[in-house]
Each structure stands twice: as structure tokens, then as C-alpha cells.
Amino acid sequence: MIYGFIGLGNMASAILRGMVRSGRFPQGTLRGYNRTREKALALEKELGLVLCQSERETAEQADAVVLCVKPQMLDGVLEKIAPAVSADKLILTIAAGKETGWYEERLGPVPVIRVMPNINARVGKSVSAICAGPYARPEHLSVARDMFSTVGTVYDVEERLFSAFSAIGGASGAFVHLYIDALASAGVQAGIPRPLSQEIACRVVEGSALLTAQSPEHPIALMDQVCSPGGTTIEGVHTLKRLGFETAVQQAVRAVIEKDKKLK
Numbered sequence: 706m707i708y709g710f711i712g713l714g715n716m717a718s719a720i721l722r723g724m725v726r727s728g729r730f731p732q733g734t735l736r737g738y739n740r741t742r743e744k745a746l747a748l749e750k751e752l753g754l755v756l757c758q759s760e761r762e763t764a765e766q767a768d769a770v771v772l773c774v775k776p777q778m779l780d781g782v783l784e785k786i787a788p789a790v791s792a793d794k795l796i797l798t799i800a801a802g803k804e805t806g807w808y809e810e811r812l813g814p815v816p817v818i819r820v821m822p823n824i825n826a827r828v829g830k831s832v833s834a835i836c837a838g839p840y841a842r843p844e845h846l847s848v849a850r851d852m853f854s855t856v857g858t859v860y861d862v863e864e865r866l867f868s869a870f871s872a873i874g875g876a877s878g879a880f881v882h883l884y885i886d887a888l889a890s891a892g893v894q895a896g897i898p899r900p901l902s903q904e905i906a907c908r909v910v911e912g913s914a915l916l917t918a919q920s921p922e923h924p925i926a927l928m929d930q931v932c933s934p935g936g937t938t939i940e941g942v943h944t945l946k947r948l949g950f951e952t953a954v955q956q957a958v959r960a961v962i963e964k965d966k967k968l969k
């Protein structure tokens with residue numbers, strides 16, 4: 706099977722690196738085109754990506770066309786590839802917001818798989834949601850699972866929940882970075898050098914996530930275990946609650962979902 710990537714930016718590069726690292730995709734099967742040639746040349750050199758000369762040539766050569774451009778660029782890309790797309794080609798898209806029906810309106814009755822990965826794909830830790838349009842078959846979903854399992858964990862998610870997933874599984878990564886920076890910065894204020902403070906903040910987030918994921922207990926039960934009566938941690942927890950920590954996170958998630966719905 707030939708995979709043709711259109712748009713070779715941050716996400717496509719991470720996915721291609723994962724696919725190559727996995728060793729499951731033979732040389733020559735990964736092809737791509739990028740508007741700016743430099744990015745394509747760099748991936749040719751690094752990964753042995755076979756370069757195409759245009760969006761249309763990529764679609765012509767590929768069995769699976771992987772759309773990795775920004776959502777606002779998609780209309781133009783679909784117009785260019787439409788003559789090369791038929792029901793025997795799989796369209797895989799990672800663009801935020803656009804539903805499978807949106808592609809079918811422009812390309813006709815073709816199999817479309819929508820994927821929502823996240824940038825943690827760069828370290829093999831993406832969570833990726835996948836769903837299928839009405840013309841896609843189970844084997845098309847398998848293609849997406851094989852690809853995206855090389856950069857993390859893949860979940861089958863109903864399309865109606867994609868906006869929620871993109872908030873919880875995508876944008877939330879940015880919230881975590883913000884939290885890590887706030888924590889690291891507070892450590893600096895308390896006298897810990899920035900590199901050490903940041904490393905500690907990262908390790909705590911990593912460790913707490915692992916503990917929560919592996920524990921049968923509710924996260925709040927785990928939190929309670931580190932809040933000794935009259936101790937220090939409960940002071941911090943109360944301060945976060947008083948300042949609206951949970952409400953801020955929940956409102957941020959809702960804001961992402963609302964914005965995502967407007968992209969349709």
C-alpha cells in the first residue's frame with residue numbers, strides 16, 4: 706500500500722517518523738508533498754520519503770491519501786486532488802473540525818477516515834481518535850489503526866464526540882504545558898534553578914498520570930492520600946480550589962469544544 710501525505714508540517718513529520726521507526730512500512734511506500742519544498746527535502750533526507758511534485762500527483766500515486774494541511778487550506782487541496790480520487794482510494798484526514806461528510810460533499814462517495822491525533826506523536830505518546838465515514842469499510846479503519854499505533858494509542862470514537870475528544874485528547878496537552886510552566890516558575894520563585902524545577906515538574910506530571918492510569922482508585926482518592934490532616938498539601942489544594950482551578954479547566958475545555966464546532 707502506498708501512503709501519500711499532503712502537507713509535511715509538524716504532525717505529518719511526527720507520524721512519518723513513527724511509521725518509519727516501526728519498521729512496518731517498507732521503503733518507497735511513504736510519499737509526500739509539501740507546499741514549501743525545504744520541509745519535503747529534509748524528510749526525504751531523514752526518512753527516505755519519496756517526494757511528489759504536487760497535491761494531485763500525490764493522490765494519483767497513493768492508495769491512502771493522508772491530508773495533513775491546516776483546515777483552511779483543505780478546500781483548495783481537495784479541488785486539486787478531486788480528479789485523481791475515486792472510490793478505490795482511502796482518504797485519511799487529521800484536520801481539526803471538518804466532518805467526514807464535508808469531504809464526501811467535495812470528493813463524492815469515497816472512503817474517508819477521520820483521525821484526531823495530538824502532538825505527543827513526536828514522542829510516540831499521541832492519543833488518536835479514529836472514525837469512519839459511511840463509505841469506509843473495516844479494513845480502512847485497520848489502515849488508520851496500523852498507522853497511528855506507531856505514534857501512540859488509538860481509540861475508536863463516534864464522530865459526534867470528536868469535538869469533545871479534540872479538547873480532552875488534543876488541546877489539553879497545551880493546558881498541561883501551561884501547568885508545567887506555572888509549576889516550574891513557582892519553583893524558580895522558591896529558589897530552585899529553572900532547568901531542575903522544570904524537570905521536576907515534568908516528572909511529577911508524568912508520575913501522577915501513570916499512577917492514576919494504573920490505579921483502580923478515583924483520582925480524588927489518590928489526591929486524598931497525599932493530603933495529610935493539617936498538612937501542607939491540603940493548603941495548596943484548598944488554594945487551587947478557591948481560585949477556581951477545576952472551573953477554569955472545565956471552562957477551557959468547553960471553549961475548545963465550542964470553537965471546534967464552529968470549524969465545521
Ligand SMILES: NC(=O)c1ccc[n+]([C@@H]2O[C@H](COP(=O)([O-])OP(=O)(O)OC[C@H]3O[C@@H](n4cnc5c(N)ncnc54)[C@H](OP(=O)(O)O)[C@@H]3O)[C@@H](O)[C@H]2O)c1
Nearest residue numbers: 712713714715716739740741773774775776800801822824
Ligand atoms: N499540531 C497539532 O497538535 C495537531 C493535532 C491534531 C490535528 N492537527 C491537524 O493537523 C493538520 C496539520 O497541522 P500541523 O500542526 O502539522 O500544521 P503545520 O505544521 O502548519 O503543517 C501544515 C503543512 O501543510 C503544508 N501545506 C499547506 N498547503 C499545502 C498544499 N496545498 N499542499 C501541500 N502542503 C501544503 C504547509 O506547508 P508550508 O511549509 O508551506 O507552510 C505545512 O508544512 C491540521 O489540519 C491540524 O488541524 C494538528
